[in-house]
Amino acid sequence: MSSSAFPRPIATTRSATGISTGKLAVWWLIASEIVIFGGVLGSYIMHRIGHPEWASQAEHTNTWLGAFNTIVLLSSSLSAVLAHNAAEMKDGKKAAKFLWFTILGAATFLVVKSFEWTHEINAGLTITSHTFWSFYYTAAGIHGLHVLxxxxxxxxxxxxxxxxxxxxxxxxxxxxxxxxxIVWIFLFPLLYISK
Amino acid sequence: MSDPHAPHADHSKHYIKIWIALLVLLMVSLVPAIIAQQLHLNITGIVVVTAFAVAFIKAYLVIKHFMHLTIEKKYVGFLFLTMLAFMLVFVGGVSPDVMKHEGQRWTNDAAKKVVDEGMKAEKAGGHGEPEKH
Known part of the structure; x- marks a missing residue:
């Protein structure tokens, strides 16, 4: 079959449902992610309410680093929407530039997280040291994987x-x-502010 | 406010304004936590309520202005509400067992013991002690 028969990836641009299929796939992906993150965060909230003694563990998380990473992610969201804005104006080069800024935000976030985790693990606060830290590393780890x-x-x-x-x-x-x-917007108060 | 999906229109300034609002909201959520920490005040309720109220407002701003969900086909919103409903069913079904450690005809002795030991350790200044099972 010649490639000219299908010059473009039709599945990503057609819109039988009123939304281009590629975009619809991302909406479905996000819907599935709501259940994944909702399950982890919902479980954490229920355990945290049932275990007031976890507050002494939460005291060890670094609020300043969490706040810094919040600024990084909010800024990377700005550059992502500016990339979309440029793409709407058919300016591919500008869209690419803003996407690279977003990638820089992702890299910064992960570097800060690595620094934070190294410090915590060296202090003996590991995934097996307490159930609080099990939730902390699981929730932040899954989120970090999504950033990567x-x-x-x-x-x-x-x-x-x-x-x-x-x-x-x-x-x-x-x-x-x-x-x-948005997931980080909720992880920040859950893990770094509620002490 | 102009339609953010109008063709070929530049909405950069609008997005920057939303970003500034998000940063201001972050500061609002941090202030009570910093005050409580610096002055050693026991205002955990105010800190937590402020932080979560701000988190919901920030999430709303991102969903409305960056993801444009409010002008998307309505079934996408219903899809997300369905997922959130699943979460509520899960939390509603599990929460009595997880959040409470005793009821009219039952008691979770293991959980109560962990809480009691943890609270005693906290009073004794034993922050960061590993959990004993």
């Missing part, structure tokens, strides 16, 4: 966007990124 995966996907899309190719993907990856940001 988002950064990698964004790099692939940024390379294409710079060539003006498949600009509709810029919005799709942006939606995913904003969801990752």
């Amino acid at each position: 995966v988002g950064g990698i996907i964004m790099a692939v899309i940024a390379v294409d966007a710079a060539k003006g190719k498949d600009l509709q993907r810029v919005e799709a990856v942006g939606l995913y990124w904003h969801f990752v940001d």
